[in-house]
Amino acid sequence: MKGRIPVIAALCLINIAIANDQMRNWTFASGQKIQAEITDNNPEREAEMLQRFTAILPQIEAAVPHDEKRMFMGGTSGGAWRSYHYSAQVPRPWAGILASGGWLGGEQWYDLPYPRMRVAMVNGDKDYAAIGVMKKDTEVLHRADSVVSVHAFEGGHQMPPPSVLTKALRWLLETELPAESAP
DSSP states (O other), X not given: OTTOEEEEEXXXXXXXXXXXXXXXXXXXXXXXXXXXXXXXXXXXXXXXXXXXXXHHHHHHHHHSOEEEEEEEEEEETHHHHHHHHHHHHSOSOEEEEEEESOOOOSGGGTTSOOXXXXXXXXXXXXXXXXXXXXXXXXXXXXXXXXXXXXXXESSSSSOOOXXXXXXXXXXXXXXXXXOOOXX
């Protein structure tokens, strides 16, 4: 839709300020009440977080004019973890995920019905936890016909430099998924 902008729903406080003219048409919505905590061992708490997200998402969609086919999700660490899961649990035509220092979360999460989308993995070269599962996570996402791009920077489990974030966001916006093949 002409005039509609891409939106990214951030699942933790990403604190991104991009002053790049080419990125001016992005809108970021951040949910402080959707925390980045990992709730693998607490299904009740995870259900509460999912309920919070499903309650706030329609408010974001109503408040921000956008193209629903250009709706992205993202987060850092646990926010990326949750973004992956919500892409499978919350029905939307998710365009992609910005996963900074994140992972799918292990075998118990590999069989979720992840949508076909673009995924920008942004990891520090010393973020050994995220790097250690990147190959398996990419394989799982490829099973859903997702396209994955890795954006590395010097550092550990931390916020990436603005230039790396800008590159990853531009990749998400400009990359087209290949045409789906017939079964």
